[in-house]
Amino acid sequence: MKEKESGTLQTLDRGLSTIELVAQSSEGLTVAAIAKALGVHRAIAYRIVSTLETHAMVTRSPDGRVLLGIGIPAIAGQFMPQFRVLAEAPLRKLASDAAATAFIAVAEGDDCVAMQVEEPPGHLIRVGYRVGSRHALSQGAAGLAILAARPPQRDDPESVRQARADGYSLTQGQLQRGAVGVAVALGRTDNRAGSPEFSIGVVAMEDLDIERAIRCVKETVRCLDGLMRRA
Amino acid sequence: MKEKESGTLQTLDRGLSTIELVAQSSEGLTVAAIAKALGVHRAIAYRIVSTLETHAMVTRSPDGRVLLGIGIPAIAGQFMPQFRVLAEAPLRKLASDAAATAFIAVAEGDDCVAMQVEEPPGHLIRVGYRVGSRHALSQGAAGLAILAARPPQRDDPESVRQARADGYSLTQGQLQRGAVGVAVALGRTDNRAGSPEFSIGVVAMEDLDIERAIRCVKETVRCLDGLMRRA
DNA sequence: AACATTATGTGCGATAATAGAGACAGAGGA
DNA sequence: TCCTCTGTCTCTATTATCGCACATAATGTT
Helix, strand or coil: CCCCCCCCCHHHHHHHHHHHHHHHCCCCECHHHHHHHHCCCHHHHHHHHHHHHHCCCEEECCCCCEEECCHHHHHHCCHHHHHHHHHHHHHHHHHHHHCCEEEEEEEECCEEEEEEEECCCCCCCCCCCCCCCEEECCCCHHHHHHHHHCCCCCCCCHHHHHHHHHCCEEEECCCCCCEEEEEEEECCCCCCCCCCCEEEEEEEECCCCHHHHHHHHHHHHHHHHHHHHCC | CCCCCCCCCHHHHHHHHHHHHHHHCCCCECHHHHHHHHCCCHHHHHHHHHHHHHCCCEEECCCCCEEECCHHHHHHCCHHHHHHHHHHHHHHHHHHHHCCEEEEEEEECCEEEEEEEECCCCCCCCCCCCCCCEEECCCCHHHHHHHHHCCCCCCCCHHHHHHHHHCCEEEECCCCCCEEEEEEEECCCCCCCCCCCEEEEEEEECCCCHHHHHHHHHHHHHHHHHHHHCC
16 A cells, blocks of 8 residues: 655655645645545544644635645745745855856746846856846746746747757846756646746856856756755 | 644544654755654655555655655645635625726746636626736735735835735725726745745726725625635 | 524544654764 | 763653544535
8 A cells, every 4th residue: 555654654745745735736626525635533623624724824715625724835935034044055056166146046926036046156257147137038048948848839939949849048148148048847847827937047148168068067967956845 | 742633544643743853954864854853763654654655645866865756736626726716705795895807916936927707797897807917926916915925025015014014905996097907915924935826806997896895895804714724 | 584504613433643752963062 | 081972762651643433514315
């Protein structure tokens, strides 16, 4: 049946599974449905839901269905700052290795926002990329990488198709004259709706060693994916 | 000690507390610190963290500290759609009671975005408010209500101070000529960084019964707060 | 309307999972 | 070197969990 991993707690495991189940349902689940999905007795599901409720991880709609609670976004709001901490070292390494300004960008609506930037040491002239700056997803390597990571659309522009085929996006002068950008999307393929879409990459002047940069960026993606995965 | 609520699961409770602890820490916690905070043996904390890890609720940084994992935002992405479901009925009631277009708006950066709109039944002429439309937080009742709910700032404009003092925001013609808007912020005072900021309100033509609208909006806020709370 | 049927929520013992403690090996740090 | 901290393992008493059964509410059917 279930290969129960050693050293894990059954009750907590079920509780977390419940949160995931509720999250995946679009309109909430009844307690009975949760019990069935978990393969446990209804009474157990009630206790699980009660406990989740006291932590505001779920709420119950007036008709009894279980929905995600306000505690979820409250916790999620802290994810980004912590992700920064985790990403700082690899990003700094990337900047150093590729000798270029390294960044992590995140999709926000139809925009692409620079979330974190590390500049390479020892270069007096460097390409700036301000944290918080936004531009259209369809412009610049960072946004293209994110678009390319999404499932193919009928009306994808050539630049997105290209990036998808290559496994990286490469733009020259799209956001700034004389700047070259390389980026790769970060994150899993199981892109359930709503999970944030990141890309990671570098920008530099035209003297960027592109081959090397691509290698470095991909390496960093592997590294960060590994840090997040560890499942 | 702790008033242990009956019908809740200790193990799950501790696991959720652990998530909250980790979320509140800015740079992650060691397992030992978690154990101490929970008042349990280290071995227990390890088991809890292991279980959370298998669900990607937390990750471990290379130096061993526990950070929020990628599973958190993945789940959080589903919060908004579910919140809509929950809010639909009260919002519809608000539109009907106040005889005006009711909305829920959410802060996104410095913008205010209309998240959900319900129009009153039986009115041929009504003020439209498109879902997804954005404007500055500082403009319009919806945004002002959110700003007023934040801790007071030195440079708050008069409109924000006014709204904070009144307990609601009221604007006339700010976003559209001849339109009147009333809004109240939704949500708790314990506004831990990162939790989304909502406001709820109505817009109508100048013939709006403002007193009545304020009452209806506040009533709806109480209703929704109750739906989310249930802690 | 009265009934049948299904769903929801809550006590109560038997059982099995967890708590808790101690011990141990390895990795750094002082 | 010693000391501290981490991560893992084993073991048993405890107690929290499980599943059953009952009470209640909501629904649908004749």
